[in-house]
Amino acid sequence: MTVTTDVVGTLGGVLPADRLVTDPDVLASYAHDEAEWAPWELPAAVVRARTAEEVQAVVLACIEHRVPVIARGAGTGLSGGANATAGAVVVALEAMDAVLEVDELERFAVVQPGVVNDDLRARVAEHGLWYPPDPASSPWSTIGGNVATNAGGVCCVKYGVTRDYVMGLQVVTGTGELVRIGRRTAKGVAGYDLTGLLVGSEGTLGIVTEVTVKLRPLRDPERTVAGYFDSVVAAGEAVTAVAAAGLTPSALELVDRHCLAAVDAWKNMGLSADAEVVLLGRVDTPGAAGDAEAQALLAAFEAGGASWAAVSTDAEEADALFSARRLAYPALERLGPLLTEDVCVPKAAVPAMLARIEAIGAAHDVLIANIAHAGDGNLHPLLSTPAGDDAARDRALAAFHEIIAAALEMGGTVTGEHGVGLLKRDGLAAEVSPAVLDIHRAVKAALDPHGILNPGKVF
Amino acid sequence: MTVTTDVVGTLGGVLPADRLVTDPDVLASYAHDEAEWAPWELPAAVVRARTAEEVQAVVLACIEHRVPVIARGAGTGLSGGANATAGAVVVALEAMDAVLEVDELERFAVVQPGVVNDDLRARVAEHGLWYPPDPASSPWSTIGGNVATNAGGVCCVKYGVTRDYVMGLQVVTGTGELVRIGRRTAKGVAGYDLTGLLVGSEGTLGIVTEVTVKLRPLRDPERTVAGYFDSVVAAGEAVTAVAAAGLTPSALELVDRHCLAAVDAWKNMGLSADAEVVLLGRVDTPGAAGDAEAQALLAAFEAGGASWAAVSTDAEEADALFSARRLAYPALERLGPLLTEDVCVPKAAVPAMLARIEAIGAAHDVLIANIAHAGDGNLHPLLSTPAGDDAARDRALAAFHEIIAAALEMGGTVTGEHGVGLLKRDGLAAEVSPAVLDIHRAVKAALDPHGILNPGKVF
Numbered sequence: 073m074t075v076t077t078d079v080v081g082t083l084g085g086v087l088p089a090d091r092l093v094t095d096p097d098v099l100a101s102y103a104h105d106e107a108e109w110a111p112w113e114l115p116a117a118v119v120r121a122r123t124a125e126e127v128q129a130v131v132l133a134c135i136e137h138r139v140p141v142i143a144r145g146a147g148t149g150l151s152g153g154a155n156a157t158a159g160a161v162v163v164a165l166e167a168m169d170a171v172l173e174v175d176e177l178e179r180f181a182v183v184q185p186g187v188v189n190d191d192l193r194a195r196v197a198e199h200g201l202w203y204p205p206d207p208a209s210s211p212w213s214t215i216g217g218n219v220a221t222n223a224g225g226v227c228c229v230k231y232g233v234t235r236d237y238v239m240g241l242q243v244v245t246g247t248g249e250l251v252r253i254g255r256r257t258a259k260g261v262a263g264y265d266l267t268g269l270l271v272g273s274e275g276t277l278g279i280v281t282e283v284t285v286k287l288r289p290l291r292d293p294e295r296t297v298a299g300y301f302d303s304v305v306a307a308g309e310a311v312t313a314v315a316a317a318g319l320t321p322s323a324l325e326l327v328d329r330h331c332l333a334a335v336d337a338w339k340n341m342g343l344s345a346d347a348e349v350v351l352l353g354r355v356d357t358p359g360a361a362g363d364a365e366a367q368a369l370l371a372a373f374e375a376g377g378a379s380w381a382a383v384s385t386d387a388e389e390a391d392a393l394f395s396a397r398r399l400a401y402p403a404l405e406r407l408g409p410l411l412t413e414d415v416c417v418p419k420a421a422v423p424a425m426l427a428r429i430e431a432i433g434a435a436h437d438v439l440i441a442n443i444a445h446a447g448d449g450n451l452h453p454l455l456s457t458p459a460g461d462d463a464a465r466d467r468a469l470a471a472f473h474e475i476i477a478a479a480l481e482m483g484g485t486v487t488g489e490h491g492v493g494l495l496k497r498d499g500l501a502a503e504v505s506p507a508v509l510d511i512h513r514a515v516k517a518a519l520d521p522h523g524i525l526n527p528g529k530v531f
Numbered sequence: 532m533t534v535t536t537d538v539v540g541t542l543g544g545v546l547p548a549d550r551l552v553t554d555p556d557v558l559a560s561y562a563h564d565e566a567e568w569a570p571w572e573l574p575a576a577v578v579r580a581r582t583a584e585e586v587q588a589v590v591l592a593c594i595e596h597r598v599p600v601i602a603r604g605a606g607t608g609l610s611g612g613a614n615a616t617a618g619a620v621v622v623a624l625e626a627m628d629a630v631l632e633v634d635e636l637e638r639f640a641v642v643q644p645g646v647v648n649d650d651l652r653a654r655v656a657e658h659g660l661w662y663p664p665d666p667a668s669s670p671w672s673t674i675g676g677n678v679a680t681n682a683g684g685v686c687c688v689k690y691g692v693t694r695d696y697v698m699g700l701q702v703v704t705g706t707g708e709l710v711r712i713g714r715r716t717a718k719g720v721a722g723y724d725l726t727g728l729l730v731g732s733e734g735t736l737g738i739v740t741e742v743t744v745k746l747r748p749l750r751d752p753e754r755t756v757a758g759y760f761d762s763v764v765a766a767g768e769a770v771t772a773v774a775a776a777g778l779t780p781s782a783l784e785l786v787d788r789h790c791l792a793a794v795d796a797w798k799n800m801g802l803s804a805d806a807e808v809v810l811l812g813r814v815d816t817p818g819a820a821g822d823a824e825a826q827a828l829l830a831a832f833e834a835g836g837a838s839w840a841a842v843s844t845d846a847e848e849a850d851a852l853f854s855a856r857r858l859a860y861p862a863l864e865r866l867g868p869l870l871t872e873d874v875c876v877p878k879a880a881v882p883a884m885l886a887r888i889e890a891i892g893a894a895h896d897v898l899i900a901n902i903a904h905a906g907d908g909n910l911h912p913l914l915s916t917p918a919g920d921d922a923a924r925d926r927a928l929a930a931f932h933e934i935i936a937a938a939l940e941m942g943g944t945v946t947g948e949h950g951v952g953l954l955k956r957d958g959l960a961a962e963v964s965p966a967v968l969d970i971h972r973a974v975k976a977a978l979d980p981h982g983i984l985n986p987g988k989v990f
Binding site (some may be wrong): 178222233252253269273318359418445456487507518 | 580634635636637638641657681683687688692694704708710711712714715716717718720721722723724725726728730731732736748771774775777779806817818819820874875876878904906907908909925942943944945946947948950951955958959963964966967970971972973974976977978980989990
């Protein structure tokens, strides 16, 4: 038996040699997610786990040494939820990327946490099935990370978020046990909904080593309805008009000129010339009912004041517009540090909230680009700053906090889909009452009695 | 200040006089739900609460005196979850029956827990909206009870269960605080999903005093497809065929001859002459796509071996068949004590499970009638016994436990929608691992540190 004095020594004794990383250069690449200006430090080690038992061994070693353990998928998070602290162990799950089972009849898949979102979608499509949640990070982000943050995406306006698709989990608990929770049947109410509790808990209540996701049948091709607007507020009014008309589009996205221009500058797609703001709606209802729905969406865009709107007859053009929406974040990131907001407000408040964001940007002299899952009221103002400009950074942070306060004032939430992580801890404390924060602490203490699971995140 | 020595005295001091009931005859009517043979005793008092603050006062009094408090809706539960113990306080929520808000644009309603399920559906229909979860108890059961048990129903096969529709809650906690959890926006990931955790927790983690439920637009009229089968197993094969065809009907219910005969004996509807088992499918997809789906459902019934099947052109006849399904439970209850099962198995296992249920009934000489949310694999074998026949009761209980064991063996769950309550505590312990039961205990201790919230239920 090896005598060990620290967690790295213990890990070295229980894991295959190629799993353990302590090279500082490599550690740095695992030390943080994509959240701008969220603090991070070098961990003591990274473990590139390949099995649930290895994850369990890591947690047991961390319990033994009372060392924090931080689970990590692809690192595409935007709230600092996966950021490391000095001396911690990061367990990287990206190599656990197997699709273990696809049950066509029961419509579920069992996957390891490192499966990339788009890869899962492609894989189950071979069985005529569809995994809906589609965060903009879908080409890179993993299902484990999606589960940790309860990720959303474009299709959520009609099909819901990650939690709506997670039926069961295998989890390493805060006491180092490897357990299964949830079910493989269509329904089930045996005991507390621990599965739902784990989804969105950002690695603070357990580390997910396997996920059973519900699937839907592949859907019909979507129709796209595009509308150009002269201002974000006008586009917001169209979003409210869509809701008021009782429509449920399969997507309703907003992309402003700053985003289109950034994508043009990168990919030369020629998108930004025509409009200040573009609304992109989609309809996947089949047949004549779908045609009628597309026309109703078009009418709502026009009622909302579109300067131009049409049902697209050109699939390539429609796909280009949706690509631009997906590429907006990386395109803007090329231009300098980018702080991403994620507030969600009632649909009726979308125009007023967009106006407030504009006013806040003007007041603080911050360039704010806007993308939004507008149909959900989930807005992503992107606060863009020049690299190395500390004053601009301070102004952006001030604007960031004002946007959060405005969203709460309008009956919204500080985070629609990115999670609390580090960036929204104050926001969470402002959103819920002290008694509700106490309940969070009690739940955390119950499931992580040693306080080793991603401590310091969420609250 | 009144000096009090017991919880009834304390309650008398803090509540309006008409809220507090201590008359033993009245107490008895609040002392248990509809679960057959689940133990109950007379509580010390019943409080007919009218406000959240009154519920809070009850919980505070129960904390002070370390007395159990048991929340109760309409008492239609089938697992003993609302059963009283000697000396406990029952808080009856049926008088808190206001619909406080309907937001057409955001599509939610805010209701008190005592609102009857069907009344909520009727009320929101005035706004063009629909509350899907529809347990068979919908004419009587309350939303608070539906939330406590995470109730299902007929439409769940396409539209999901109560948890899928609960956005937010007002709750009196185990420490006597009145808090709001959840959200009023389409999305939100600020903090743990405490709302989902409370749903289905059967009054053991908090007492719900207000519910915000998500709504959908009213849907198109449904088409009904009926099929007659010569055995429950043949009908089960048709259920599997529906799933294998990739269909998602808006209902897929099974009713056997015992149920139809009992309804006939009560309501004289003339339903039981033609078939051993009836499958009732519904399709709510609009237009030609819906026509095609109804035909595909019909084809699956025929492929499954239906002796007769048709798309109904007679709405009255179709409604009569669905009424029979809803009335099966009370109709059979008229004939003697009725023990209700609630297992849920994978859809592929439905025929085998139905065969096992038949075999178990034969082996124990117990009349087992079958209704089922067959499309979910959620089976409700109804074990019918002659009144006062202790031997028959013992045989029924033996069959009940064998059915639970068989469901687990087939990868199912011990309770699809009725909850654990008292009747499935052993079943839960058989379904989940000891480590998962420990997590339940830890969560319970975290949210109910004084152990006063419906103790002894679930685990």
